[in-house]
Amino acid sequence: MNSQIKVEVSCPSCLKSLMNPTVKIDDLPAIQILAKISGKTGTVFLSQIYGSYEKKFVDVENINDAVVDCSCPKCQKPFPIQKVCSCNAPVATLNLDIGGRINFCTRNGCQHHSVEFENLDDAFILFQKQNPSYYA
Template sequence: MFAIDIKCPYCQRSLMNTTEVIDKHPSIQLEVVHEKHHGIIWLSSVYGSYNYKITFNIPDGVTAKFFCPHCSEELLGELECAECGEKMVRLMLEAGGYVHFCPRKGCKGHYIEYNKSETLIDEAYKHYPYIDSEE
């Protein structure tokens, strides 16, 4: 697992919050709406982690809506979740490409796409130093 930096695909502003740390990394801050509830959610920026903090409770199995805290655009993408079929939330990677996650609470569906395949390798090298096995 490695940490990713995220920005809004509409206004291009960073969605990273350095004061709300999750899994020892800055969190991804989004606005979240469910029925009459409107609040903030902070997601772990560690790809593959499902840890988060939220200002209100969302029941399991319920689909929430996610918005940019800067431009208020809904972050719904076109991809469907392979796990449950919901339309996935789409966020832009600072390094280029997108990360998608399912907006249904409890669903583990997520997907990452890079503009270039070597970007994934570059990101891994930044976060995991090379260790020579002969040392």
């Protein structure tokens, strides 16, 4: 359990943190996203544990397979879309606080996401910081 990767993310446009310490998912501060699902706007909270699909929906319905319009709750800018998932939904990109990006499919329920580090040293620092006993 302690080798889980936690991703703390920020908005690529305004660079503000998207972590919300008052909402907990998997016992950790959640990632807050402004979400539009089938015409309604609300908030989706995601787990910061990479590989966890725990989510909370506030003021929007949890519609399976719906494509979610994801924007920053701070500056309201849509998150950049850099590719299309194999399910044909757009893949949105967020900044990782440590350097690098996380890509996630905007289709609710699709489990495609990936982490891309700008350089491998950042990945090493992240693992080392989060799993100090591995390197003791």
